[in-house]
Amino acid sequence: MNSINRRAESNPWLRSAIGAWEGFLMKSTLLAAFLALTATRSLLAADGPATQAPAIQMAPPAAGLPAYPAIVKKETPEEHAARLKWFREARFGMFIHWGVYAVPAGVWQGKPAGAEWIMNRAKITVAEYRPLASDFPATRYDPDAWAQLAVDAGVKYVVITAKHHDGFALFDSAYSDWNAAKTGAARRDLIAPLVKAVRARGLRFGAYYSQSQDWVNLGGGKGNTPPWDEVQKRGSFDDYLAKIALPQVREIMEKFHPDILWWDTEYSMTPERAKPFFDLAYSDPNLLINSRLGGGVLGDFRTSEQRIPSSAMLGRALEVNMTINDSWGYNLTDLHWKSARQLIRNLSDIASKDGNYLLNVGPTAEGEIPQPEVDRLLAIGRWLKTNGEAIYATEGGPFDAPLPWGRTTQKKRPDGGSTLYVHVWEWPGDGRILLPGVRQPALSGRLLARSGAVTSSLAPEGLIVTLPGAAPDPDASVVALEFAKPVEISNARPLLKDTGASGTLADPSRSPPAL
Numbered sequence: 001m002n003s004i005n006r007r008a009e010s011n012p013w014l015r016s017a018i019g020a021w022e023g024f025l026m027k028s029t030l031l032a033a034f035l036a037l038t039a040t041r042s043l044l045a046a047d048g049p050a051t052q053a054p055a056i057q058m059a060p061p062a063a064g065l066p067a068y069p070a071i072v073k074k075e076t077p078e079e080h081a082a083r084l085k086w087f088r089e090a091r092f093g094m095f096i097h098w099g100v101y102a103v104p105a106g107v108w109q110g111k112p113a114g115a116e117w118i119m120n121r122a123k124i125t126v127a128e129y130r131p132l133a134s135d136f137p138a139t140r141y142d143p144d145a146w147a148q149l150a151v152d153a154g155v156k157y158v159v160i161t162a163k164h165h166d167g168f169a170l171f172d173s174a175y176s177d178w179n180a181a182k183t184g185a186a187r188r189d190l191i192a193p194l195v196k197a198v199r200a201r202g203l204r205f206g207a208y209y210s211q212s213q214d215w216v217n218l219g220g221g222k223g224n225t226p227p228w229d230e231v232q233k234r235g236s237f238d239d240y241l242a243k244i245a246l247p248q249v250r251e252i253m254e255k256f257h258p259d260i261l262w263w264d265t266e267y268s269m270t271p272e273r274a275k276p277f278f279d280l281a282y283s284d285p286n287l288l289i290n291s292r293l294g295g296g297v298l299g300d301f302r303t304s305e306q307r308i309p310s311s312a313m314l315g316r317a318l319e320v321n322m323t324i325n326d327s328w329g330y331n332l333t334d335l336h337w338k339s340a341r342q343l344i345r346n347l348s349d350i351a352s353k354d355g356n357y358l359l360n361v362g363p364t365a366e367g368e369i370p371q372p373e374v375d376r377l378l379a380i381g382r383w384l385k386t387n388g389e390a391i392y393a394t395e396g397g398p399f400d401a402p403l404p405w406g407r408t409t410q411k412k413r414p415d416g417g418s419t420l421y422v423h424v425w426e427w428p429g430d431g432r433i434l435l436p437g438v439r440q441p442a443l444s445g446r447l448l449a450r451s452g453a454v455t456s457s458l459a460p461e462g463l464i465v466t467l468p469g470a471a472p473d474p475d476a477s478v479v480a481l482e483f484a485k486p487v488e489i490s491n492a493r494p495l496l497k498d499t500g501a502s503g504t505l506a507d508p509s510r511s512p513p514a515l
C-alpha cells in the first residue's frame with residue numbers, strides 16, 4: 001500500500017491536476033472532487049488489483065468552515081520530492097512552545113487555566129497580560145544546551161514558536177514592540193541564537209507562526225476566538241494581516257531562513273488572505289509549510305495533533321505533533337508525563353505510517369526545559385542510537401493495519417531488494433511472530449541490538465519469524481529482514497483518505513496505545 005502512496009506523491013497527473021485547481025479557486029468543489037477521484041482511480045488501476053478508491057485532498061472539513069478548493073505549489077513531482085527529501089528522511093523533530101504564557105505556568109488567580117491558551121481560558125485582559133513579560137527573563141536560556149539536547153534525543157529538526165496566539169514574538173520585530181527584544185525582561189532576540197546553535201549541529205530549523213490568531217496585536221483578536229476584552233474589538237483583521245503578520249513572516253524569512261514555516265489556526269483565512277503568505281513562503285524555493293495556513297492551502301505536509309492516524313496517507317507527507325505531558329506551553333500543574341516506552345512506541349508507530357514525530361517541550365520563563373522532558377528525550381535518543389537504522393530515511397511498512405506485536409518500516413536497497421524492519425513491542429513467549437500476507441522468503445535476518453540468529457519460514461498465512469532468546473529491549477526490539485524484492489502484501493486495504501486542508505487530521509480512529 002505504501003507503493004500507492006509513493007506513486008501518488010510522484011504522479012505527474014495527480015499533482016498537475018491538483019495544481020490546476022489553483023487557477024479555479026472559486027469554482028465548484030464538485031469539479032475538484034471529480035478530478036481527485038479520477039486521479040485516484042487511475043493511480044489505483046496503475047497499481048494493480050486494488051481496493052476502493054479513497055477520496056483525497058478535498059476542501060476543509062472542520063465544522064463551520066467554508067470549503068475551498070485545494071491550493072498547492074506549482075512544481076514538478078521531482079521538484080516536490082527533492083524539496084521534501086530531508087523532511088521525509090528526518091522522521092523525528094523537536095517542537096518548542098515558549099513564550100510569556102510560561103510565566104503564569106498554567107495557573108491564574110490560584111486556579112488551573114491551561115498553558116499557552118491561558119490568556120484566552122482565564123479571559124485575561126491585554127492590560128493584565130502585557131506586564132507578565134517583565135517576568136519572562138530567559139536568564140537560564142542556553143540555546144546551545146537546547147540544541148545539544150535535540151541532537152542527543154536524535155531529532156533532525158527543531159520547530160519553535162516564533163509567535164504564538166498571545167502575539168508575543170520571540171524575535172526582534174520592527175512591526176510590533178510586543179516582542180522579546182523590545183518588551184519585558186529578556187530584552188534580546190531569543191530566536192537568533194537558537195537558529196545558530198541548531199544549524200551548527202547540522203539540524204534543520206522551523207518557525208511556528210500563529211498567523212490568524214493574535215490576542216494582543218491590533219486587529220489580530222478578530223481572527224478566530226471571540227474577543228473577551230474591548231481592546232481586542234478594535235482594528236481590522238485584514239490590517240493586522242497586512243501590517244503585522246505578513247511583515248513579521250517576512251522578517252522571520254529574512255533573518256532566519258527557516259526550513260519550515262509552521263502556521264497555526266487557519267479558521268479566518270480565506271484564499272485571498274492566505275495568498276500573500278503562500279506567495280511569500282514559496283518565494284524561498286526550499287521552504288516547507290504545514291497544512292495550517294488555511295484558505296485551501298494544502299501545504300507540504302499534513303499535521304495531525306496529538307493523534308496517530310490509523311494508516312499512512314495517500315500522496316501526503318505526515319507529521320504527528322504531540323506533547324510529552326498534556327500541555328504545549330510550560331504548565332506546572334500538569335504532571336501527566338507519558339512514559340519513555342510510550343514515546344518510543346509512538347515514534348515507531350508513526351514511522352510505520354510513513355510519518356514524522358514532532359515531540360514538544362515547554363520551557364519555563366527562565367528558559368529551562370523541565371527535567372521529565374529532558375529525561376524522556378534522552379531515553380528516546382538512547383533507543384535511536386541502536387535502532388535509528390529502522391527509523392531514519394525509512395518508509396512506512398507494507399502492512400495496512402497495526403500488527404498485534406508491533407510495527408514495521410522498510411528501506412529499499414540499491415540492488416532492488418529491500419530491508420524490512422520489524423519493531424517488536426511485545427516479544428512473544430514462544431519467540432515466533434507472523435508477518436501476515438508476506439509471500440516471499442527472507443534472505444536473512446538480524447537483530448539490531450545484539451547478535452543472535454533470526455530465522456524465518458513461509459507458511460500459508462504469511463512469513464513466520466523466529467526470534468532468538470529474550471527481548472533485547474523491553475520498549476521495542478528491532479529485527480532487520482532482507483528480501484530480494486520489496487515486500488508486497490496481498491489484499492492490502494486502501495490508505496487513509498485525507499479529508500482536507502484543515503490543520504488537525506480528522507481521524508480519531510486511533511490514539512496512541514495506552515501502555
Ligand code: GLC
Pocket residue numbers: 097116117264265305321328
Ligand atoms: C493548537 C493550539 C496551540 C498549539 C498547537 C500545536 O493549534 O492552538 O496552542 O500550539 O495546536 O499543534
